[in-house]
Amino acid sequence: KNQVEQSPQSLIILEGKNCTLQCNYTVSPFSNLRWYKQDTGRGPVSLTIMTFSENTKSNGRYTATLDADTKQSSLHITASQLSDSASYICVVIYNTNAGKSTFGDGTTLTVKP
Amino acid sequence: GAVVSQHPSRVICKSGTSVKIECRSLDFQATTMFWYRQFPKQSLMLMATSNEGSKATYEQGVEKDKFLINHASLTLSTLTVTSAHPEDSSFYICSARFGSTDTQYFGPGTRLTVL
Numbered sequence: 001k002n003q004v005e006q007s008p009q010s011l012i013i014l015e016g017k018n019c020t021l022q023c024n025y026t027v028s029p030f031s032n033l034r035w036y037k038q039d040t041g042r043g044p045v046s047l048t049i050m051t052f053s054e055n056t057k058s059n060g061r062y063t064a065t066l067d068a069d070t071k072q073s074s075l076h077i078t079a080s081q082l083s084d085s086a087s088y089i090c091v092v093i094y095n096t097n098a099g100k101s102t103f104g105d106g107t108t109l110t111v112k113p
Numbered sequence: 114g115a116v117v118s119q120h121p122s123r124v125i126c127k128s129g130t131s132v133k134i135e136c137r138s139l140d141f142q143a144t145t146m147f148w149y150r151q152f153p154k155q156s157l158m159l160m161a162t163s164n165e166g167s168k169a170t171y172e173q174g175v176e177k178d179k180f181l182i183n184h185a186s187l188t189l190s191t192l193t194v195t196s197a198h199p200e201d202s203s204f205y206i207c208s209a210r211f212g213s214t215d216t217q218y219f220g221p222g223t224r225l226t227v228l
Contacts, residue, residue, distance in 0.1 A: 036219075043117075043206050043219035044157070089156060101217075105156045 002027040006090050006104035014112055017080055021107045023073040023090030031093040035064050035075045038087045038106070047075070047088075080111045115141045117209050119220035126197055127228055134192045134223045136207030142187035143209035147217060148180075151204040163190055197227045 004025045013019050025033070032051045036044035048057045048064040050073065056065050061084075063076045077084055090104040116139040126132050136146055145164050149157040161177075163169035163184035171177045181193040190209075194201055204224055208217040 041204070041222065041224065043119075043208075043221045045219070046216075049216070101159075103156045103158075108154075 002092070002094060002102045004090055004092050004102045004104035006088075006107050008107060009105070010108040010110070012110045012112060013080055015080060015082055018076065018078045019080060019109065021075045021077075021088050021090075021109070023075070023104055025071050025073070025090070025092045025102070025104075027071075027092040027094045027102050029094055030068065030071075033064075033066055033073050034091045034093070035062070035073075036089045036091060038089055040086070044089055077109075080109075082111050082113060085109060085111045115139075115209075115211075115218040117143075117207065117218045117220040119205075119207055119223050121223060122221065123224045123226075125226045125228065128198055129196055131193055131195045132197055132225060134194075134205055134207075134225070136190045136192070136209065136220050138188050138209040138218070141209075141211050141218075143190070144187065144212055145210050146184055146190040147208045147210075148182060148190075148192050149206045149208070151206060151222075157206060160192075194225065197225070199227045201225065202227045 007022045034049050035047045038044040047062050050066045052068050061078045066073045087106040087108050089106040091101050093101045118137045120135045148160045151157045160175045161169045161171045163182050165184050165187050169182035184190040204222050206222040208219045210217045
């Protein structure tokens, strides 16, 4: 069964601190992995897209890593800001043509001043 | 990036009524649109996939007669929740993609509250 597990479920950090969110998956066959940021009451917005051959990809203060061998990904946020408070969702695409993907349950990040 | 809009953003209706939610791709032709439902503190759950001009493919457990999906054009898909009940209250999100690419662009979501 295709599964995506994210940890921690929730996280509270102080503004300016760094944090790392984890995503483990058992999805097969693997096409690509995406991290989304979803603000409360809004639709998800893509942060990074990683294919099988990519190990690291950055988007501003967001850096995603992928280890296809261990089927793990992480999203590192540096110098957190209050606006980073959101749910971060890991999504693994396993069937490109059919648009099949498996969503993680997300990590809720709260950045406090 | 590509823009997907949804209308309305919020809707409150009485139990037993039907509600229509629109999803539009504003600057690209969406050959495929997806409809998701998201309950509080949970992730998105795919309800159905629709290709322009074809019948929607529903995920297991989703009642096709209750959640009517129409994808009549390359820029518009609609989800109609028929005879809505309080348990249908949720956040409904659509996404759209072009061709066979696997990039989905999400709409801002519609908050449905059924009294």
